[in-house]
Amino acid sequence: MRTLLLLLSVFFVPHIVSSAEIQRIWLTHKSNQPDKIVVNWLTDQPGDSVVSYGLTPETMETRRLEETTTLHHVEIPLTHQNATYHYSVKTRHQRSDVNTFKAYPTDTLRAAIVADWQSKPDLSSLIKEDVHLLLTAGDNIRNLWQTCGAGERACIKPYIELIDTYPELFQSTPFMPILGNHDREVHPRGKTRPAHAVYDVEATAFRRFFELPNEEWKWHFDLPEFDLRFIGLDFNHISDFGTTWQTCHAFDRNSDQYRWYESLTAKAPGKVVTLYNERNANIRNQLGGGWHQLFQRGTICVTGFGYYAERAEWEGLTYYNTSLSGTGTQYADPHSRFLAGKDGYLLLTCNRSSGMMTAELKSLKNEVLDRQTFPSSARESSKP
Template sequence: MRTLLFFLCISFVTQTVSATEIQRIWLTHKSNQPDKIVVNWLTEQPGDSIVRYGLSPESMDTVRLEEATTLHHVEVPLAHQNATYHYSVKTGTQQSAINTFKAYPTDLLRVAIVADWQSKPDLSSLIKEDVHLLLTAGDNIRNLWQTCGVGQRKCIKPYIELIETYPELFQSTPFMPILGNHDREVHPRDKTPPAHAVYDVEATAFRRFFELPDEEWKWHFDLPQFDLRFIGLDFNHISDFGTTWQTCHAFDRNSDQYRWYESLTTKAPGKVVTLYNERNANIRSQLRGGWHQLFQRGTICVTGFGYYAERAELDGLTYYNTSLSGTGTQYADPHSQFLAGKHSYLLLTCERSSGTMTVELKSLKNEVLDRQRFPASVRKSSKP
């Protein structure tokens, strides 16, 4: 009887510890350079936010925010490169195991870009790439209304489900998504525009859940060691602009988005990767080709608009489409050079010594579908 009671007590303690262990953790950046990182997590009970971090579990610094919340965002400084950081989080009696993430390198950088995450596929191949940074080209969830209820703009449940699907990936890899129309769909989209707005243009839930640079619905992130800038724009379903189906911010010549991008590309480093969630041919034709002329200041543009893998070339600029749901209807770019109906992601490998960037379209079965090499080059300029 005593033996049975002993094992029952042990079982109860084990279940209690398991219940209070924090497991929903993800990493982001809200500064424009990689000298800081944000540790984000969720807790069952509200409380303060404590992060312990360092190069070993035995030697850790502590950052603490005195607050009472269940959604935690704590930014910590990163003073080291070519190293592995250890960290854990704590809120009241709730705490996490010790996790790790890689500090940014000084010689060879690996970045992955994904899009159309609605089906939550097996990402074993991508995880094996062991990238330093994970970006998206939009549509990180199916929608908001099916999980949260119609019209709920602040509900973050679909994003929680995304994090819970790939816990090891998000606990170990900085994640910087951009917006697609699905990320702010708060009402079902019917065949005709209704009286109410179908999408939350301000992306309240997305911006609440993720800590990102700038206004968060648009952002930029620089990696000076590699002469590289990523810019996330807000383009999706631009043909619906001005209706109750409108999903993105303004993109005309007088818009904040246009002027901001123009300024960033005027002062940009050698390589610029632009991310958005609109069909490449649609956005580059806007403003009588004005956006295309701005894009030419950069190196590549990446979208997740279509459910296929594609590379197109126009006026010396490369346009990509990538999708984790890559077997849908294909809307080939008029300037398409490669097109495949396969689930895919982009892998960018940047060499500091040569200044080159290799871009591979890869399938989820680790096939290299397409490979291009972009050498270091003098900054381009254009005047739309």
């Protein structure tokens, strides 16, 4: 009997080890509309990339990429609404459980915006919102250099740690982050400017890990059913531009970013939500108020610059600040209408029939801190 058990261990244990479940999975979009979704995952051993997906576990189709990699990105079509998709991933002998995510709705859409994820807080309250889409206003990790070593631009370990902290959330909810300065900090910032660049402006690790639309450091995502457009911009620490502390791309009138945003908002949908990671007052005053004039074509601007919850209003436009680490020093906007030191997020609820969008600043204890409503028109708003 002992001999038989020994033989079984020799021949079958290696197979069991190589068949470990794939658990690091996250969902993103790299197209500009919700007719496709990207399933991303990590494996211990390199191999091909296979996604099985469908409305039931019994009727799943398969999409395969013949490649040899441990970081997998496979885009699949979304042809149904108001439904639940089932999916699983496989690489050689490694496979995942069957997971699910919601197809986009046709009546009421829920989207949450978070920022300042460094502390990795309890997100039970946000998870209960059961949102269709999770976005960020920057600073998704603490930095790169502490985990990866100074100067390592392509290291994705801090993003892996983020996925590992909330596995069920990322397996079930499409995720669209934007950049903050912490997301590309490859050297310690220090108190004086060094000779070398502290930040990787091109955000190599971020763009390697996430599959996002456009250039990825800036992107837009449309939800035509709700006449809604999200635009992610790259603003952070703009006062350091042109120094070794520079962290974001150019934002002058001749920059690709300015011209791109100007074009996107010239014929924008009824509602435009603009995301970035700079203090609202700082960026809207740039170019003699030029950015503010472009922002006025949209509905709201959302940043994660400060560690607090805030709503400000200036010349008919609403500016938000939201933070999962909301108890830090407060730098109130000159036009602040609401300000609170609360850990929280911004919840957007869009109703297709009325065309209205409700924006709620909510705490991580599920308190509604502030609520505003916005009609489909980008230049009018009403408050309950």
